[in-house]
Amino acid sequence: MSFLTLNDVTYCYPNGFKAVENVSMSFEKGESVAIVGQNGAGKTTTVKMMNGLTKPTQGDVIIDGLNTKAYTTAQISRKVGYVFQNPDDQIFHETVKSEIRFGPKNLGFSEEKIEENVRKAAELTGIVPLLDIHPYNLPYSMKKFVTIASVIAMDTDTIILDEPTAGQDSQAIKRLGVIIDSLVQEGKTIITITHDMEFVVNNFERVIVMANKRVVQDSHKEEVFWNHGVLEEAMLKQxxxxxxxxxxxxxxxxxxxxxxxxxxxxxxxxxxxxx
Structure with missing residues (x-):
């Protein structure tokens, strides 16, 4: 049985608008997967159902045997961490260190474990010199690494990255690749939403393409990026x-x-x- 599974899920807003329709996908522990597609394809709604931020209107999301419908978002956050596309939607502490500490502290980790996780997350993301700085005094690109570190420190089995390369230069994008590789080697499942096709081919083998609120292809990157029909349907470029x-x-x-x-x-x- 897969570690994380979406079984025929649909999400419908109270006004009747369907953001995702009859989507199924599954992920194993230690797997890294990119989800691609144009704005409005249903990507973000889909991943938000993976960590309980939204609950499916139809179908089920099963994480490590737990149906998200039976658990709170806080409970699911112990299994799945989510890094928002916009870091300003996530940051709210006065120092980088306190921002990273918040997650593991809220999960009830020991002080020793919190310090260990903060150190590890800061080193992996390259922000050790920034720990005493107010996050809002940092440039956008570095704030994104602060939010990534804050989720890494929670030590969840799965981490979702929403558009991590947005606003990043080439060196930062290389670091993102190193971060993903390191986490996968630890057995973490990494699910990444991105519009950056170069980042996808350089860092992921499996690619899920979404268009018109559904999955149109889920296969190896070579098959995806040479399937011109799917690329046209999803309005993606090679x-x-x-x-x-x-x-x-x-x-x-x-x-x-x-x-x-x-x-x-x-x-x-x-x-x-x-x-």
Whole structure:
């Protein structure tokens, strides 16, 4: 049985608007998965049902054998941590350290465990020098790392990252990749919503595509990014390297620069560009 499962879930707002319709997906412990799709596809509503922020109108969300309908959001937060897209929606303490301490303290961890988790989370996210600073005095990009650290410190089995690369430079995006790899090695399940297709191909093998409030594909990244019908339906673009290879008529499902170099070596002198 999967660690986290959504069984045919639908979420309908009180005004009758359906944000998600008949969605099913499941996740194993230690798995990292990207969920992609345009705004309005239902991504954020779907992940909010995973940690109990919203409860499905129809269907069930099962986390480690627990049906979210029978538990409070606070109880579910012990299993699933959620990092908001906008850090200002999450931060409310006067120092970075107190912000990171809040989650594990609220979960009843010992003082020793709280300090250990704060240290680990701060080191992993690269914010140790910022612990005594007021979070609102930090730039947007660093505030995002504060919110990520605050959820890591809660030591949940699953962590959801909502648009982590937004407002980040290339070095910060590399650090995000390191963070995800480290957490997966610890057996954490990482579920990431993102519009950054380069980030997806560089950090995830499994990709779930959502469009029109439902799942339209759930498979390996190679299958997703060379399925032009699905990409068109979800209004997504291939990664830059893939589009270049398509323009060069390279008959290979290339996703990154190293793959492209290998293909070019094999096809040297045979490439014909179609404009």
């Amino acid at each position: 990664p830059h390297i893939s589009r270049l290879c398509h323009t060069l008529n390279l008959n290979e499902k290339v996703l990154d620069i190293n793959q492209m170099i290998d293909v070019l070596k094999k096809t040297s002198g045979k490439v014909k560009v179609t404009l």
